[in-house]
Amino acid sequence: MTASVFFGCTFIAFGPAIALFLFTIARDPLRVIFLIAGAFFWLCSLLLSSLVWFITVQISNKESSSQQKGLLIFGVVLSVLLQETCRFGYYKLLKKANEGLLMLSAEETMPISIRQLAYVSGLGFGFMSGAFSMVNILADSVGPGTIGIHGDSQHYFLSSAFMTMAIVLLHMFWGVVFFDSCEKQHWWSLAVVVISHLLVSCLTFQNPQYVGSLVPTYIIVFLLGLWAFFCSGGSLRNLKLCLTCKDKDFLLANHRPR
Amino acid sequence: EAAYGQEMNIQFSDVSCNSVAQKIYVELNNTVPCVRLLNATHQIGCQSSISGDTGVIHVLESEADLEWPLSKGPNPPYMVLLESSLFTKSIMMKMKNASSRVAGVVVVQKTSPPEFSPHTTCPNENTGVYTETYDHNLAHCNTTVWNPRGNGLSYEEFDSPVFSLKEDNETEVIKQCYFDHNRVVNGSGLQYPLCAMQLFSHMHAVTDTATCMRRSSMDFSTSPVMVCDPLGGYNVCAFIRPYNSTAFGHKENESVVIAAARLDSRAFFLEDSTGAEGSVSGFVTLLAAAQALREATQEAPPTRNILFAFFHGEVFDYIGSSRMVYDMKNNMFVIDLDNVHSILEIGQVAVRSGTNLFLHSDPVSRRNNTVHDEVGVKCFYLWHASLTDFSQPLPPSSFQRLLRARAIPGIVLADHQTDINNRYYESFYDNAAHLNLTYPSNLSPEEQLEFVTDTAKSLTEVATAVARALFKQAGGNNSQVNKINADPKTVTQMLYGFLVRSNNSWFQAVMAPELKDILQPNPPQYYVGVAKSSHQANALTYLVQYLLANLTGTATNLTQSQCKKPDELPNESTYLYSYLWVQGVVPPNSTQRESFCVRTAVRLVKAVSPAFDLGDYISKEYSTWTKSQWKFIKARIFLVASRDLEMLTLGVGVAVLFTSLLVTYFVRTKADVLFSSVREPNNAAY
Numbered sequence: 007m008t009a010s011v012f013f014g015c016t017f018i019a020f021g022p023a024i025a026l027f028l029f030t031i032a033r034d035p036l037r038v039i040f041l042i043a044g045a046f047f048w049l050c051s052l053l054l055s056s057l058v059w060f061i062t063v064q065i066s067n068k069e070s071s072s073q074q075k076g077l078l079i080f081g082v083v084l085s086v087l088l089q090e091t092c093r094f095g096y097y098k099l100l101k102k103a104n105e106g107l108l109m110l111s112a113e114e115t116m117p118i119s120i121r122q123l124a125y126v127s128g129l130g131f132g133f134m135s136g137a138f139s140m141v142n143i144l145a146d147s148v149g150p151g152t153i154g155i156h157g158d159s160q161h162y163f164l165s166s167a168f169m170t171m172a173i174v175l176l177h178m179f180w181g182v183v184f185f186d187s188c189e190k191q192h193w194w195s196l197a198v199v200v201i202s203h204l205l206v207s208c209l210t211f212q213n214p215q216y217v218g219s220l221v222p223t224y225i226i227v228f229l230l231g232l233w234a235f236f237c238s239g240g241s242l243r244n245l246k247l248c249l250t251c252k253d254k255d256f257l258l259a260n261h262r263p264r
Numbered sequence: 265e266a267a268y269g270q271e272m273n274i275q276f277s278d279v280s281c282n283s284v285a286q287k288i289y290v291e292l293n294n295t296v297p298c299v300r301l302l303n304a305t306h307q308i309g310c311q312s313s314i315s316g317d318t319g320v321i322h323v324l325e326s327e328a329d330l331e332w333p334l335s336k337g338p339n340p341p342y343m344v345l346l347e348s349s350l351f352t353k354s355i356m357m358k359m360k361n362a363s364s365r366v367a368g369v370v371v372v373q374k375t376s377p378p379e380f381s382p383h384t385t386c387p388n389e390n391t392g393v394y395t396e397t398y399d400h401n402l403a404h405c406n407t408t409v410w411n412p413r414g415n416g417l418s419y420e421e422f423d424s425p426v427f428s429l430k431e432d433n434e435t436e437v438i439k440q441c442y443f444d445h446n447r448v449v450n451g452s453g454l455q456y457p458l459c460a461m462q463l464f465s466h467m468h469a470v471t472d473t474a475t476c477m478r479r480s481s482m483d484f485s486t487s488p489v490m491v492c493d494p495l496g497g498y499n500v501c502a503f504i505r506p507y508n509s510t511a512f513g514h515k516e517n518e519s520v521v522i523a524a525a526r527l528d529s530r531a532f533f534l535e536d537s538t539g540a541e542g543s544v545s546g547f548v549t550l551l552a553a554a555q556a557l558r559e560a561t562q563e564a565p566p567t568r569n570i571l572f573a574f575f576h577g578e579v580f581d582y583i584g585s586s587r588m589v590y591d592m593k594n595n596m597f598v599i600d601l602d603n604v605h606s607i608l609e610i611g612q613v614a615v616r617s618g619t620n621l622f623l624h625s626d627p628v629s630r631r632n633n634t635v636h637d638e639v640g641v642k643c644f645y646l647w648h649a650s651l652t653d654f655s656q657p658l659p660p661s662s663f664q665r666l667l668r669a670r671a672i673p674g675i676v677l678a679d680h681q682t683d684i685n686n687r688y689y690e691s692f693y694d695n696a697a698h699l700n701l702t703y704p705s706n707l708s709p710e711e712q713l714e715f716v717t718d719t720a721k722s723l724t725e726v727a728t729a730v731a732r733a734l735f736k737q738a739g740g741n742n743s744q745v746n747k748i749n750a751d752p753k754t755v756t757q758m759l760y761g762f763l764v765r766s767n768n769s770w771f772q773a774v775m776a777p778e779l780k781d782i783l784q785p786n787p788p789q790y791y792v793g794v795a796k797s798s799h800q801a802n803a804l805t806y807l808v809q810y811l812l813a814n815l816t817g818t819a820t821n822l823t824q825s826q827c828k829k830p831d832e833l834p835n836e837s838t839y840l841y842s843y844l845w846v847q848g849v850v851p852p853n854s855t856q857r858e859s860f861c862v863r864t865a866v867r868l869v870k871a872v873s874p875a876f877d878l879g880d881y882i883s884k885e886y887s888t889w890t891k892s893q894w895k896f897i898k899a900r901i902f903l904v905a906s907r908d909l910e911m912l913t914l915g916v917g918v919a920v921l922f923t924s925l926l927v928t929y930f931v932r933t934k935a936d937v938l939f940s941s942v943r944e945p946n947n948a949a950y
Contacts, residue, residue, distance in 0.1 A: 021924045150318050
């Protein structure tokens with residue numbers, strides 16, 4: 007397809023991520039650093055899982071398609087587990103780093119809270135994951151042709167873009183929920199995060215029935231978004247206050263002298 | 265291209281392991297493009313834009329169907345796919361004039377039309393001997409139009425790419441894609457996505473030879489980039505009594521009869537040049553005559569020497585013969601024009617009606633009595649061929665270039681009395697089928713090689729007549745003449761090798777071991793190709809060289825290392841002979857070939873137009889043909905989506921971006937309130 011499809015798909019896939027970066031992260035250099043470090047950790051998990059994938063593909067039987075399919079499922083599950091492991095590893099690293107930073111800095115309070123770190127690292131994971139999912143497809147969307155000459159569905163580019171947007175948002179929500187449950191030692195919610203990640207990844211096996219994979223994914227996005235909202239201190243009352251523009255009164259009323 | 269080893273261009277083959285690209289594009293591998301050639305005044309051929317030309321595929325069913333791509337079709341530009349029977353000048357010119365709606369043309373080779381010649385009606389009219397000064401009445405084919413069927417398509421200039429495909433699996437894929445997506449249903453509009461094709465054949469050179477040569481030399485870097493390359497190759501020459509190859513210029517008391525034939529041919533798509541009647545008939549006959557003369561000239565050498573000259577590049581304004589004449593005039597050849605006694609040239613001789621052969625001569629030079637008498641003598645030696653009308657000029661032939669330099673007596677032997685019999689002159693239909701070269705269906709390839717066809721018998725007769733006439737012309741003993749006979753088996757094997765399959769056992773036996781890869785399961789290429797700076801010739805030149813060596817040379821007992829350096833031996837001399845190590849046959853009970861060393865007088869003489877040595881790129885005297893260089897040539901098909909869907913995607917993307925920017929801004933400004941439920945007293949950083 008052409009430049010219009012290229013830009014359309016880029017904006018769909020990375021629109022929310024760009025907006026979040028511009029408005030919440032770009033001003034604060036510390037957040038930028040942690041974002042990039044988060045992206046790097048995701049990259050490490052990808053490196054490990056691709057190494058395992060490469061080795062298993064080489065030793066497998068390339069002719070047998072059922073074996074290849076099984077190998078693909080194994081690869082996806084392994085990659086998800088490795089990503090979550092790296093997220094846990096990043097959490098541990100950040101805890102240690104925060105203590106160290108606190109000792110070094112002159113202020114009494116931590117320069118960045120663990121909740122913000124959760125959000126930033128989740129977004130970092132999302133950026134890198136989205137980039138790896140989407141960049142190859144974007145490069146091919148610039149050419150004059152579209153998918154379909156071998157009978158595949160024409161909507162490949164669009165659905166890939168929407169899927170990538172979902173993944174980016176999901177990684178952000180997972181980051182928040184994951185760090186929160188690690189703080190509070192709620193291991194069952196940790197398991198829910200991992201299971202939902204597995205579920206979303208396995209939903210993509212439904213492709214090319216794009217409706218079958220995109221709709222449940224967006225439902226999960228919505229649910230996880232709600233959960234992350236509540237985890238990070240939101241509530242229905244606050245939301246109503248904001249939306250009906252009564253927030254100024256609330257702030258004045260809650261203003262406490264220090 | 266790269267497999268033929270002809271060109272110096274680098275071909276980039278786009279091997280991508282990207283599976284997304286594989287789902288979008290189907291690459292077409294067996295395509296033959298039409299490329300750009302330039303001469304002193306024009307550029308001819310085809311050109312695409314630098315990023316390729318894309319068009320919706322339309323399969324043309326008849327000439328009336330042309331309205332759809334030219335005016336009625338709603339999704340221009342179109343890529344028109346037509347069968348070879350529709351590849352006519354009128355259709356091509358209509359498409360050329362509508363270049364905004366026609367992005368390119370693809371020709372599928374199927375059945376041959378009854379007649380088709382893309383060459384001009386008067387071939388090489390400006391570089392032959394018949395100029396305004398030589399004879400005003402005979403110039404520009406005023407009296408005889410040699411190629412009346414010629415439509416000049418090969419010499420037109422096209423702004424859009426034109427490719428040729430064979431009828432094979434790839435073409436089936438294209439037609440299937442067209443029938444699935446592009447057929448109009450009951451007059452209603454076409455449903456997107458549509459099947460489209462993209463052709464890349466961007467040529468670097470423009471305007472004419474002088475411009476592209478100037479641009480090539482303007483680059484002052486250490487490795488100059490050539491934009492175009494001169495056409496040329498090698499002539500194959502053999503004397504029956506060889507001279508010292510380092511002594512150039514006039515040879516005292518030596519008189520030489522030249523027996524000439526043309527090697528090359530062309531077609532609209534240069535890589536598809538066949539040339540069965542146009543060139544193969546002539547040079548195969550001459551090769552057979554050379555073999556027939558071997559015994560007689562070795563037993564009783566005639567008084568005059570005979571030079572067998574096979575000229576290359578004659579189609580493009582007589583490159584080979586003009587070079588030889590130039591070398592002779594400037595003392596760069598072993599003999600000069602004073603040594604030439606007469607010339608007998610073999611033109612197109614395979615499409616004979618009955619047993620007729622005709623002798624063509626030049627009326628202007630015959631006004632001189634000595635020349636007239638000599639020609640009469642020659643005609644007498646070829647007594648069973650008929651003379652053409654005395655006032656008729658020569659057909660296009662290498663002899664014309666010699667006449668331009670000096671009035672030498674000579675004859676051109678041909679199967680046509682006035683205009684040529686070749687209905688497919690310089691086109692890709694001039695192949696084995698045109699010569700009725702048919703073999704019984706139950707023969708294996710090796711049996712086909714040995715089978716003597718009628719065409720071979722007919723050419724053998726011509727070769728015998730030519731050999732005897734040459735022998736008598738060279739002053740040979742009359743009593744020996746009847747022993748001179750051409751061998752029909754050799755002729756039929758040569759016809760098989762040159763027109764059906766060059767990879768056969770006989771050609772394998774006569775070739776050198778390092779050259780055996782040029783033998784392919786199809787006939788060789790007859791297009792002269794680009795003159796290379798290294799001493800490499802194209803497949804056809806090597807085949808003729810080694811065949812002539814085999815047919816006129818002698819086998820020696822030298823070993824392979826001796827064959828490389830024969831000067832160390834007492835009786836061998838590389839000044840007179842060239843020594844070639846050839847593969848030899850495989851004996852029945854073994855797998856090793858019996859290779860041996862052939863001592864032969866055959867030499868390859870460089871055949872590049874003198875215009876490039878002189879630096880005169882606007883020369884009217886010599887050939888100035890060059891071929892453009894290019895980076896890559898490829899073709900691919902894919903589906904295209906409608907503009908509406910693309911704009912929709914862009915719109916959705918922009919909407920998503922704006923919405924997310926707005927929402928994020930809103931959330932950020934209200935963040936204090938939104939995330940306030942778990943506010944801790946000493947935590948103030950949000």
